[in-house]
Amino acid sequence: MHFLEVLRDRIGFERVEKAVKAPLKGLRVGAYYGCLLLRPPGEMKLDDPNRPSVMEDLLTRLGCTPIDYPARTQCCGSYLNISTLESEPLARGIIESARNSGAKVLAVSCPLCKYNLETGRNGSAAEDYMPIVYFTQLLGLALGLDPQQLQLDAQKMQSIRETQPVEVA
Amino acid sequence: MTKQKLAFNWASSCGGCEIAIFELGTKLIELTNKVEIVFWPAIMDYKYQDLEAKPDGNIDVAFMNGAIQNSENEHIAKMLRAKSKILVAFGACAYTGGIPALANTTTRDEIFTNSYKDTPTTVNPEKIVPQTKVQTKEGELTIPEFYNTVKTLDQVVDVDYYVPGCPPVGEQVSKVITQFVEGQLPPKGSVLGASDRSLCYECKRVRDERKIGKIVRTYQTIPDPQKCLLEQGIICMGPATRGGCGSVCLDANMPCRGCYGPLPKTMDQGGKMLSALSSIFDAQTEEDIQKIADGVEDPIGTFYRFSMGRSLMRRTKK
Amino acid sequence: MSSFEPKIVGFLCKWCSYAGADLAGTNRLKYPSNVSSIRVNCSGRIDPTLVMKALALGADGVLIAGCHPGDCHYTNGNIKTLRRFKLLQKMLDQFGIERERVRLEWISAAEGERYAQVVRSMTEQIRLLGPLNWKHEVEVTA
């Protein structure tokens, strides 16, 4: 059972929402699923493999603005990456796709995805530097934990949010 | 005309069958005008020697009740067989093994251990269990051998007629005895004093839909006295049991326990009841079926309460 | 013990399981010769007393095989078999008869390999259990 399922099925997103202390208003997050959560669909059964919504549902509860983008379920090429660098274009494609749709940060659930997308970020210009964080980090942030504890670059997160009008919750 | 000679004897039995004969009441007196009772240890002081003394075939009709659970039972059965023209297995125990035959779900050793060692009320520090022979200074004492498997009468001797019931009901008993006295007898091996159809045929309860959603035990409910008990989830052996008892249990709002034994054309009372009962389980999936089946506590004790001795399997494997 | 050849009575429904057994033949699949089949119209024909009688007569095992649930040629005869079997199984436990000896299997007309497989496993399991020899069980322990 994945932590997302615990949150969704055991605890329930509405209870999570109630626990939110600092809603992440104005944070435009692209949820990235990759394969970890969805495939093989028969085994995972966590969500629709082609049209998942579990991460978006959670992010909404945290106050974020989830961004839908075509590449969110595409393969990050992680296993290719171990031997070659063929995965880099794949990862780059995913980030592009997310950026084009207006995402400012990518939320992932898998360390390999994170690592890969970060390589895919290589050489991208500072202004369109896209943070890649675990959804749990965002959860922590929303629940009022200190960014340091969450290994989050506080300024960056802030700057991203400042690009949007932030209502004080 | 010479009076017919009748004998009554009991083997492994509770004595209920003896009482059943007393249900004849005053008829019994009239009977003695027609017949001479030459052997009846339960009632009068007869010794086995008296029986031994008789020439073979001297007794016209002998009624033997009780199952064969030890060597004494078997010995007397054989003797009575020899001395009698007609031998009748009287009552459920003699006919189908009855309650004693439920001992076939266990073994001699288990029974001894339980009765002579484990039961809390037993004080038996030396853990002595019955021995068939013991040497005492007075000499060797013997008691009959206790059998591991209880048998019906016809599993040890040839039997002419059967009278089912635990015990056989009064009016049937008198019918049977008159049958013998008047000598109008059906072919050898027939079952007397019972119907050839199942209890359902004479049952007055109304039937609606033949299905069972859940097994209910008698202590869990007070059944509707008008409606068929099976349809109320209570296991009633009626469908697989001979009628003729006058459905006394059902009139007391209690299910038939099957004491009148299997029906003429069936091999095995319990198996037949099991099949009939489960056939109308109101379930389609394996899980649901299992649920209902689990409701049947102790299938052997339920379906073979009186007929274990005459069942196909006859005992459990130990 | 290994020289012991179990005698197994197979009640096969003619629409599915018997046809499945025939298919095993047509495909020349090999399996032990210990199961002799009796062709019945429907597994629903099999009365628990027939199973017990077979054991009492000296069979070491009994196989009942019918169509898969939903495929019964007589709509749901196999479900009725299942109902009887479940309760019979419970009682046979009490009689001390190992579950491997009496089996209910769904085998379709297309499942020749499955039939062969069932026969193989059943024969092996019973071979390991040894003879049932019920007559002896009753007589000797008398």
Added chain:
Amino acid sequence: MGTTPPKRVGVFVCHCGLNIAGTVSINEVVERAKKQAGVVFAFDHKYLCSEPGQALIKDSIKQQHLDAVVVAACSPAMHETTFKNVARSAGLNRYNCEVANIREQGSWVHDDREKATRKSHIAVRQAIEKVKLNEALEPITVPVTRKVLVVGGGIAGIRAALDVANAGYEVYLVEKSGTIGGRMAQLSETFPTLDCSTCILGPLMVEVYRHPKIKLFRLSKVEEVKGYIGNFKVTVRQEPSYVDVAKCNACGECAKVCPAEVPNEFDMGLTWRKAIYTPFAQAVPPAYVLDSKNCLGLLPQACGECEKACDKYGTSCINLDAWPEVHEFEVGAIIAATGYDLYNAANLTEYGYGTHPDIMTSLEFERMLSASGPTSGEIRCPSDGHTPRDIVFIQCAGQREPETALPYCSKICCMYTARHAMMFHHKVPEGQAYVFYMDIRAGGKGYEEFVKRCQEEKGLLYLRGRVAKVYEENGKLIVKGVDTLSGKTVEINADLVVLAVGMVPSAETHELATKLKASLDVYGFFAEAHPKLRPLESPTAGIYIAGAGHAPKDIPDTVAQASGAASKALDLLSSPTLEREPTVAKVTGELCSGCGICIPLCPYTALTLNATTKVAEVSAALCEGCGTCIASCPSGALSLRNLTDEQILAMVEAIVAS
């Protein structure tokens, strides 16, 4: 039977060339058979099913004065009838012949000669014991109602109904919708000849409508089917059309004023229709229909605009107070032609059907191709009506997908997709069509040639591979897939995506099957009695199957099967009576106590409790002989003819005694 002298049994053992003799010692089987009680004669032959083999059996029966024979050979499924007939030709009752299966379940499955021989001997002994106890029975003859019910008014139903009717028998044709014609009426052209679908279907529809022997019930449903082969009692419920067919001249005034608009199912919801409407131009009967579900107020009458209009301008043929009618009739045979529906494309989330109007199913595209369709034959994108330049056809959409969707192949998609692509190219010459395919399955007369022709059209590109994803990115539809031939992933910006989704049994199939007690296969299509040898019959006697309700089919196959099913039904109707197996259940009255356990167990309602005698009775005509009642009977009052408990036990003993 006790009084009659024991039967003189003859045993005949077949070598089947080396098929049996190869692993079984025939001689030993013969010799051991001779030792069996009752056996007076045993002999073997190389091929018992051959003429000389049959002659041997026949002559021996006469010379040896045999009362019964056992034939040890192949499975009874193969030659039981053959040998029973031989026995009968020699004057024996057919039930005095039993077959011992020593091939399929003997020689073919065992290598060890000794064991195979032993098992064969057991089989022979079983048969001997059984045949000794068999009673001589004659088939039960039951009358046949020489009429046929056809369920479903598509091309299959139409063809079957016409064939039966033209042979001179009455047909009841039941159709759920307002007109016959079915799916075929929705098609624009048909492969491989490209003739116009309605042009070839129309005349048949009219023929059905006009046929004196065909009684058409449209807007109807089969409510109940009682009885059995030759004697079905059918109840049909017919919803009113509220329009007098005889009077209606299809002027359409009613529809003009009707305020209720609903998606037009004939156009797969691409257009709208009124609540009172005519399904399509060639609909039969040619009259308007009012669909009560969508009418703004029938009872109590709230709207009634149509009625007023009809009285004013029309022929006042509308009657809003009409009620459903229930028709009851008897037939001897039933042909189920319930047809197909489309697999729900919305389940295939990777293709995004339902998320974007320009992703459509083939049948929707079909309507668009049709001159009578929503765009009168022009190909337009539903989103904004522009003519697509790039169009992607995805074959096997949700098919051959055991994991997620349909495991099977719908057979016709390769063909119609080729046709669609070709039509597209004819209508939009400057356009580019892409077809994603797994394999091209074009088995059929002129099919391969047709597909080749389409593939050679320019502007038509066949890509061998699956589509992974269809999604929208800045206004464009992106089709992401792989071309396994070049081994490259492909990305196509498409204007229109057409999904060749599979065929599934129509919604009515399951419902009807339950009423007919006809079994279905794992996918819910009608099951056939035998996949190869009896493809037109349901296992349930008297029920025949035709068309896509049985399995995905193209039109030629459907029509062929329909005619086949019709001739099967005619075969049944050809005689006023039919014979049924006499091996049915029987009650011994004096043993039955009327406990009633058996009554609900019978799937054919063949068992009833006689109120006066209080005992159960069997209707031999209804009983199929499954024997489930017998197993349940706690009195042993029920028995199955020629498969009694005694016989089964005799066979069991034959097994355990050897």
